Amino acid sequence: MSEVIEKGKLAKQASYQMGRATTEEKNEALEFISEQLLKDQAFILEENEKDIEYGRGTGLSQAILDRIQLNEERIQGIATSIGQVTDLKDPIGDVLEQMEHANGLQIEKKRVPIGVVGMIYEARPNVTIDAASLTLKTGNSVILRGSSSAKHSNIAIVKSIHEALEKSALPKDAVQLIEDTNRETAKELFTLNDYLDVLIPRGSQGLIDTVVQQATVPVIVTGAGNCHVYVDGSAKKEMAEEIVLNAKLQRPSVCNAIESLLVERNWFQENGKDLIAKLQENHVEIYADEEITDQISGLKQATEEDWGTEYLGLTISVKLVDDVEEAVNHINTYGTQHSEAIVTEDEENKEHFLQNVDATTVYHNASTRFTDGFEFGYGAEIGISTQKLHARGPMGLNALTSSKIFVTGTGQIRN
Amino acid sequence: MSEVIEKGKLAKQASYQMGRATTEEKNEALEFISEQLLKDQAFILEENEKDIEYGRGTGLSQAILDRIQLNEERIQGIATSIGQVTDLKDPIGDVLEQMEHANGLQIEKKRVPIGVVGMIYEARPNVTIDAASLTLKTGNSVILRGSSSAKHSNIAIVKSIHEALEKSALPKDAVQLIEDTNRETAKELFTLNDYLDVLIPRGSQGLIDTVVQQATVPVIVTGAGNCHVYVDGSAKKEMAEEIVLNAKLQRPSVCNAIESLLVERNWFQENGKDLIAKLQENHVEIYADEEITDQISGLKQATEEDWGTEYLGLTISVKLVDDVEEAVNHINTYGTQHSEAIVTEDEENKEHFLQNVDATTVYHNASTRFTDGFEFGYGAEIGISTQKLHARGPMGLNALTSSKIFVTGTGQIRN
Numbered sequence: 001m002s003e004v005i006e007k008g009k010l011a012k013q014a015s016y017q018m019g020r021a022t023t024e025e026k027n028e029a030l031e032f033i034s035e036q037l038l039k040d041q042a043f044i045l046e047e048n049e050k051d052i053e054y055g056r057g058t059g060l061s062q063a064i065l066d067r068i069q070l071n072e073e074r075i076q077g078i079a080t081s082i083g084q085v086t087d088l089k090d091p092i093g094d095v096l097e098q099m100e101h102a103n104g105l106q107i108e109k110k111r112v113p114i115g116v117v118g119m120i121y122e123a124r125p126n127v128t129i130d131a132a133s134l135t136l137k138t139g140n141s142v143i144l145r146g147s148s149s150a151k152h153s154n155i156a157i158v159k160s161i162h163e164a165l166e167k168s169a170l171p172k173d174a175v176q177l178i179e180d181t182n183r184e185t186a187k188e189l190f191t192l193n194d195y196l197d198v199l200i201p202r203g204s205q206g207l208i209d210t211v212v213q214q215a216t217v218p219v220i221v222t223g224a225g226n227c228h229v230y231v232d233g234s235a236k237k238e239m240a241e242e243i244v245l246n247a248k249l250q251r252p253s254v255c256n257a258i259e260s261l262l263v264e265r266n267w268f269q270e271n272g273k274d275l276i277a278k279l280q281e282n283h284v285e286i287y288a289d290e291e292i293t294d295q296i297s298g299l300k301q302a303t304e305e306d307w308g309t310e311y312l313g314l315t316i317s318v319k320l321v322d323d324v325e326e327a328v329n330h331i332n333t334y335g336t337q338h339s340e341a342i343v344t345e346d347e348e349n350k351e352h353f354l355q356n357v358d359a360t361t362v363y364h365n366a367s368t369r370f371t372d373g374f375e376f377g378y379g380a381e382i383g384i385s386t387q388k389l390h391a392r393g394p395m396g397l398n399a400l401t402s403s404k405i406f407v408t409g410t411g412q413i414r415n
Numbered sequence: 416m417s418e419v420i421e422k423g424k425l426a427k428q429a430s431y432q433m434g435r436a437t438t439e440e441k442n443e444a445l446e447f448i449s450e451q452l453l454k455d456q457a458f459i460l461e462e463n464e465k466d467i468e469y470g471r472g473t474g475l476s477q478a479i480l481d482r483i484q485l486n487e488e489r490i491q492g493i494a495t496s497i498g499q500v501t502d503l504k505d506p507i508g509d510v511l512e513q514m515e516h517a518n519g520l521q522i523e524k525k526r527v528p529i530g531v532v533g534m535i536y537e538a539r540p541n542v543t544i545d546a547a548s549l550t551l552k553t554g555n556s557v558i559l560r561g562s563s564s565a566k567h568s569n570i571a572i573v574k575s576i577h578e579a580l581e582k583s584a585l586p587k588d589a590v591q592l593i594e595d596t597n598r599e600t601a602k603e604l605f606t607l608n609d610y611l612d613v614l615i616p617r618g619s620q621g622l623i624d625t626v627v628q629q630a631t632v633p634v635i636v637t638g639a640g641n642c643h644v645y646v647d648g649s650a651k652k653e654m655a656e657e658i659v660l661n662a663k664l665q666r667p668s669v670c671n672a673i674e675s676l677l678v679e680r681n682w683f684q685e686n687g688k689d690l691i692a693k694l695q696e697n698h699v700e701i702y703a704d705e706e707i708t709d710q711i712s713g714l715k716q717a718t719e720e721d722w723g724t725e726y727l728g729l730t731i732s733v734k735l736v737d738d739v740e741e742a743v744n745h746i747n748t749y750g751t752q753h754s755e756a757i758v759t760e761d762e763e764n765k766e767h768f769l770q771n772v773d774a775t776t777v778y779h780n781a782s783t784r785f786t787d788g789f790e791f792g793y794g795a796e797i798g799i800s801t802q803k804l805h806a807r808g809p810m811g812l813n814a815l816t817s818s819k820i821f822v823t824g825t826g827q828i829r830n
Contacts, residue, residue, distance in 0.1 A: 016747065016771055016773070019770070019771070019773075020770055020771065099791070099792050101785070101790065101792075105781055105785065107791055107792075109808070114803045114804075115773065115803060193627070197803045197804075198803065198804055212608070212631055213631055216627055216628055218634075218802060218803070218804045219633075220804070236826075239826040242826060242828055243826065243828060246828035246829060247828075250828070250829050250830075332431065350823075354821055354823075355434070355435055356431055356434070356435065358431070358434075358530065359819070360819065360820060361819070361820040361821075361822060362819065362820070362821055362822070363822045363823075363824065364821075364822070364823040364824060365823065365824045365825055365826055365827075366520055366822055366823070366824030366825075366826070366827040366828070367827065367828045367829050369828070369829035370516070370520065370822060370827070370829055371820075375516065375829075376514070376522055376820070377514050377516075377522075387633060388529045388530060388612045388613065388633070388817040389529070389612075389613055389633045389635070389804060389805040389817070390804040390805040392817055392818050392819065392820075393524070393818070393819075393820050402803040402804070402807055403807050403808070404774070404775065404776070404777065404807065404808075405775060405776040405777070405786075405791070405807075405808050406769055406776075406777055406779075407776060407777070407778045407779070407781055407785060408765075408769075408778075408779040408780070408781070409778065409779065409780045409781030410780055410781075411651075411654040411657060411658065411780055411781070412780075412781040412782065412785070413657055413658060413661035413662075413665070413781070413782040413784070414661060414665050414782050414784035414785055414790075
């Protein structure tokens with residue numbers, strides 16, 4: 001039996017016991033995990049160092065090495081974040097619907113765990129802990145498949161989790177790490193329909209595309225963000241500048257940062273030069289349409305490809321539009337349904353934009369950077385779903401739950 | 416451009432207008448469709464007759480011909496069912512979550528349409544109307560892909576729908592029928608990620624398996640039902656008999672009918688012969704385990720395969736178990752997570768069963784036949800989801816919706 005099937009079976013078997021676990025049992029286990037990680041810190045850092053050395057040897061970029069790197073401060077941060085998950089309200093058992101049938105049947109739809117959650121992810125070993133603590137809190141089993149670049153770190157962390165679980169009332173088998181990071185084990189996970197209830201990929205667009213194309217198990221897509229700010233004709237100059245700069249600059253490498261700026265033509269004639277200058281002052285490389293490059297020198301010419309590009313860095317594309325309708329059409333054509341903002345003082349244009357832009361989160365007069373589970377008050381974030389089914393936008397604990405209908409009777413039969 | 420891509424584009428384009436449609440506009444369009452179907456009745460029946468004749472020629476079974484057959488009464492029934500959808504509360508715009516950020520941002524999660532819903536189904540032309548009316552009511556576009564056996568009927572029905580939509584405020588393009596029923600058009604639909612937000616297969620297990628294996632678009636699985644009744648040691652004799660007979664006999668061909676009966680050993684010693692006799696009186700063919708066939712003659716020997724078989728007819732498998740725990744393990748091994756019942760007077764065994772059986776709907780002292788959107792008060796049913804994500808159990812209008820987060824500010828930026 002392959003490692004994936006063997007661990008899939010164990011995770012499935014453990015998931016029944018997980019479904020029965022009380023909030024107290026789950027919270028106690030999380031506390032044990034937090035303690036054990038701190039206890040095992042030296043060993044984990046040692047193993048992490050092996051990944052870092054190996055990564056240096058194989059020429060990984062400094063950015064990726066940064067994501068793999070652990071240190072005492074980061075492990076303390078991880079322990080703290082487990083504490084935060086412990087403090088969250090347990091959603092399992094919540095009554096979602098309730099009715100009494102005319103024949104007296106009591107019908108209750110309640111929140112239950114999903115069962116077995118698969119996570120496939122790249123680099124960051126902290127995802128190993130995040131995923132484990134959030135899935136355990138929601139009564140699920142989890143199958144973790146990290147990347148080879150964090151292999152030693154992940155094995156060390158899961159060893160620590162297992163030691164903690166053995167002291168707890170939860171089954172150790174609820175957390176499974178696929179240690180073989182060969183491409184084949186990822187493929188096996190994509191089609192593990194007998195044991196896996198959902199697979200959540202976290203990582204590059206390439207990984208996500210592969211999962212969408214190849215998975216036969218249900219998937220939650222946490223997709224890319226080609227996000228826009230549209231500055232409408234009636235936008236206040238200073239507000240527009242602040243929002244555009246914040247959405248582009250506050251953290252350019254993340255999915256809710258903007259990649260593209262749409263500006264109403266007349267507003268641009270009056271205020272465009274200042275806005276462009278501010279972006280340039282902040283070292284933002286600008287790809288603009290012809291109308292803009294004709295007026296302002298030192299900008300690069302945008303091509304069709306730019307409208308669909310997620311730069312994830314200090315680059316932005318800029319395009320003039322006639323009105324909010326053109327802006328909406330552009331966004332619905334090139335966007336990735338993530339986070340989209342309009343800056344306007346016009347009530348009608350605001351409504352048109354918010355209603356017609358197809359995205360997880362739409363903004364009026366605010367930065368797109370708020371699309372985040374913590375900012376939205378969920379107290380946790382498994383990722384940001386850009387699909388329409390099950391969960392949309394930042395995913396908190398509820399996204400890791402399903403529902404089940406409990407019907408209790410006194411012998412009722414159907415006529 | 417292929418028919419599927421062309422119609423996919425039209426449906427997607429229309430979906431934006433559908434998303435803005437008011438409840439009044441949607442209800443008016445549904446009324447127009449109902450009227451038009453009655454007006455076009457003669458033509459629809461003529462076209463339906465072509466399908467029937469063709470089906471007879473190709474040797475379709477009487478059961479399938481029955482599903483294809485329309486008549487005045489059935490069309491009247493369809494018109495009535497559209498009226499029922501009109502009367503349902505429109506879920507679009509419902510506020511699902513609401514919060515104010517510390518910085519004053521107003522954050523609202525609202526119910527919105529999914530966008531473009533694909534339905535792939537077999538035989539029954541009434542599904543064409545059901546799917547269209549439910550998706551229009553929820554502000555979606557729909558792409559319908561029926562089977563070749565109902566091709567003429569489906570084309571006639573959609574012609575009628577289009578005439579009605581042209582008189583309405585809704586876009587005609589919101590309802591698309593793929594007329595080419597070649598296998599290739601189904602395959603194209605499976606991977607129409609650019610235009611299709613979800614695909615719902617309705618039909619045989621073979622169709623559903625194919626969709627799960629091949630689709631890259633998100634799918635809602637409306638799966639098979641290998642359902643069980645477990646008669647516990649403390650079950651009342653008469654109640655157990657009534658529930659077993661109802662769950663098996665009231666409509667044996669449907670997914671929430673039982674296929675398998677589990678009986679606690681001691682209860683069986685006392686009451687088993689009578690229960691078996693009642694099933695036999697009702698012409699139920701019985702495949703039983705060796706312990707039973709040793710005691711009662713005239714039964715067939717069950718094999719391993721029987722525990723996993725959905726007979727969908729007057730056949731049942733019967734097995735003795737030690738206790739509720741063995742029953743739960745058996746169901747979680749061989750069941751299809753659909754509808755599962757326990758008959759017991761024991762509170763502890765009831766709780767163990769309801770908590771640990773992994774199924775969309777679990778029953779205590781009631782027939783499994785109640786798993787149905789109408790019985791559960793949804794006023795409609797698109798199908799019964801047997802997956803864990805998005806929707807589980809009978810799906811009403813809410814299953815055809817997604818959510819979107821509306822954030823309104825006064826210039827807030829992230830620190």
